[in-house]
Amino acid sequence: xxxxxxxxxxxxxxxxxxxxxxxxxxxxxxxxxxxxxxxxxxxxxxxxxxxxxxxxxxxxxxxxxxxxxxxxxxxxxxxxxxxxxxxxxxxxxxxxxxxxxxxxxxxxxxxxxxxxxxxxxxxxxxxxxxxxxxxxxxxxxxxxxxxxxxxxxxxxxxxxxx
Numbered sequence: 773x774x775x776x777x778x779x780x781x782x783x784x785x786x787x788x789x790x791x792x793x794x795x796x797x798x799x800x801x802x803x804x805x806x807x808x809x810x811x812x813x814x815x816x817x818x819x820x821x822x823x824x825x826x827x828x829x830x831x832x833x834x835x836x837x838x839x840x841x842x843x844x845x846x847x848x849x850x851x852x853x854x855x856x857x858x859x860x861x862x863x864x865x866x867x868x869x870x871x872x873x874x875x876x877x878x879x880x881x882x883x884x885x886x887x888x889x890x891x892x893x894x895x896x897x898x899x900x901x902x903x904x905x906x907x908x909x910x911x912x913x914x915x916x917x918x919x920x921x922x923x924x925x926x927x928x929x930x931x932x933x934x
Contacts, residue, residue: 777825792853899928
């Protein structure tokens with residue numbers, strides 16, 4: 773079942789993100805890796821900045837989360853994670869499909885350039901990589917991230933009608 777997450781889900785969201793983000797360890801540039809990958813303070817900041825998390829729940833337990841954030845004239849898909857032991861079961865696809873139906877705004881997704889599995893996932897769902905020039909412009913306009921993260925990231929945009 774997909775449902776909007778609440779304050780009561782904070783610990784589960786935090787746990788899912790930091791479990792699933794282990795896939796980045798040794799893949800993304802080492803100066804971008806932190807332990808934990810996302811601190812509680814940063815997660816709180818993201819919630820306070822308007823990221824709304826939706827979760828995939830099975831047997832009363834959240835096993836995947838994906839956020840959506842409306843920024844100006846676009847919707848950003850943020851922090852998409854599925855527990856490591858639950859991957860490759862279609863959970864991410866269901867969450868993405870659900871969030872796409874929630875907005876008529878163009879959707880943008882940012883991820884690490886070296887996270888090839890994430891890029892393939894979004895491409896499979898009709899998104900395409902934008903040019904490096906466009907990526908830099910979009911990341912500076914819609915995200916609040918450090919310059920180093922801009923250098924090591926990509927942006928995907930919708931490539932077809934929903």
